[in-house]
Amino acid sequence: MLITCPYCGPRDVSEFTYQGDGNRERPAPASQNLDAWNEYVYDRLNPAGDHNEVWQHSGGCRSHLRVVRNTLTHEISSVVFARGHVPHRSPSRRGAKA
Amino acid sequence: MAEYSALALIKNALNGNKDWKPAWRKPEPKASYDVIVIGGGGHGLSTAYYLAKEHGINNVAVLEKGYLGSGNVGRNTTAVRSNYLLPANTRFYEHSMKLWEGLSHDLNYNVMFSQRGCLNLAHTPAQLDDFARRGNAMRHLGVDAELMTPAEISRLIPAMDVSPDARFPIYGGLMQPRAGTARHDAVAWGYARAADRRGVDIVENCEVTGFIREGDRIVGVTTTRGDIRARKVALAVAGSTGRVMQLAGIERMPIESHVLQAFVTESLKPFIDTVVTFGMGHFYMSQSDKGGLIYGGDLDGYNSYAQRGNLPIVEEVMAEMLALFPSLGMARVLRSWGGVCDMTMDGSPIITTGPLPGMYLNCGWCYGGFKATPASGWCFAHTIAKDEPHELNAAFTLERFRHGAIIDDKGQGATPRLH
Numbered sequence: 001m002l003i004t005c006p007y008c009g010p011r012d013v014s015e016f017t018y019q020g021d022g023n024r025e026r027p028a029p030a031s032q033n034l035d036a037w038n039e040y041v042y043d044r045l046n047p048a049g050d051h052n053e054v055w056q057h058s059g060g061c062r063s064h065l066r067v068v069r070n071t072l073t074h075e076i077s078s079v080v081f082a083r084g085h086v087p088h089r090s091p092s093r094r095g096a097k098a
Numbered sequence: 099m100a101e102y103s104a105l106a107l108i109k110n111a112l113n114g115n116k117d118w119k120p121a122w123r124k125p126e127p128k129a130s131y132d133v134i135v136i137g138g139g140g141h142g143l144s145t146a147y148y149l150a151k152e153h154g155i156n157n158v159a160v161l162e163k164g165y166l167g168s169g170n171v172g173r174n175t176t177a178v179r180s181n182y183l184l185p186a187n188t189r190f191y192e193h194s195m196k197l198w199e200g201l202s203h204d205l206n207y208n209v210m211f212s213q214r215g216c217l218n219l220a221h222t223p224a225q226l227d228d229f230a231r232r233g234n235a236m237r238h239l240g241v242d243a244e245l246m247t248p249a250e251i252s253r254l255i256p257a258m259d260v261s262p263d264a265r266f267p268i269y270g271g272l273m274q275p276r277a278g279t280a281r282h283d284a285v286a287w288g289y290a291r292a293a294d295r296r297g298v299d300i301v302e303n304c305e306v307t308g309f310i311r312e313g314d315r316i317v318g319v320t321t322t323r324g325d326i327r328a329r330k331v332a333l334a335v336a337g338s339t340g341r342v343m344q345l346a347g348i349e350r351m352p353i354e355s356h357v358l359q360a361f362v363t364e365s366l367k368p369f370i371d372t373v374v375t376f377g378m379g380h381f382y383m384s385q386s387d388k389g390g391l392i393y394g395g396d397l398d399g400y401n402s403y404a405q406r407g408n409l410p411i412v413e414e415v416m417a418e419m420l421a422l423f424p425s426l427g428m429a430r431v432l433r434s435w436g437g438v439c440d441m442t443m444d445g446s447p448i449i450t451t452g453p454l455p456g457m458y459l460n461c462g463w464c465y466g467g468f469k470a471t472p473a474s475g476w477c478f479a480h481t482i483a484k485d486e487p488h489e490l491n492a493a494f495t496l497e498r499f500r501h502g503a504i505i506d507d508k509g510q511g512a513t514p515r516l517h
Contacts, residue, residue, distance in 0.1 A: 001408045014410035018400045018515065021354070041512050042443045042499040044349035047402045071355065071403045084478040
């Protein structure tokens, strides 16, 4: 699996660290909405198909990246810097490409 | 259906093996059942078996989307053990171990359960202390555990590098002598045959495509072989839980799907007669009765439903193997493969009623599902039949995360790829 870092170009997956599901939205630190915290910490969309993820090019330029990767084929369709990226709420799984 | 016995073997040897019957029928699905079990893997088949045997519920269908045994029950590395730290896990897996000990007899099918022991290696004094603590926790609950010295380990596994010059010197290890391995295909076939003999319909090539509802209640499933209704619909589809729950309209679960790779070498002469795990990294190995070394390591580490992995883990697993067994540099790898694991947020499984009315859920086996096969089906059958969990699976709820009652044996927190 190759990930094309926007800064370094295509690099082997072993240079990158997976930082997990990029769909989650962290509640405000003072939030007392337990449902929102529970969803943030424990619940995952876990789609079979395109998945929004966060990776870090830890063995390279150390940029944090937003990646869209297909969990059925491992094909990567988009890589952008996480910095300045406006997180979009991913469509519900039923709407997502399966 | 013919019982397997020495007499039947001799009789069939003399008449050209003409009297053997198929191990299970190939029935057309009926329009309705008392219970539908989705998933014809080890857990689904054992659930159906114990529903019939322990609870007298015979009007059961097991729906399998592919052929029987094509999923994780045929993809694991066959280790069976109950060496956990936390009481909920230890009690559950020890119950499983006790069922394993009588399983071949119970099923009249040789699952080749071999109690050859499982040894966890410690590579620092602190790790050995931690293992001593876990061993004491096990013994406190009546499970066998022994701390071994490097000299004892050297006698048990002569091929292993126990010298002080090893890359990660061995300080000792925790052995569970009653642990071991079983032949995973035989477990699927044995449960299938025993369930079939008690009247369970095993329907292969039957993929569930949706759920039939009456109001809130699940009352059946739509499949590639027609609609099938049931009073109770039970899911045992670990690896595909996300996909099947999505069909029921549940989009979020405390689960991520990850791929785990496994490897087998060409057949070798007897080399290791126990299951050994490496403590500096993640590596485990045993030798099959055919002689192949079966081994694996960590998950690839990213969400995946693909039953194949990538090369960095292959390299890491081989490096760990050579750190323990330098002589295996000459061995040739015969095959590698991948299986999809339901990784939960605390590393422990889910066996529960719900989450929808009429539905029962068995999932989240991380990469420890094989050893749980008997107890998982036994507890799930109880949960389905009585509409409440047995005390052995009462802690394995779906709501435990919300309530903070997590069962995190490894202490990794909500990072599924690290469990």
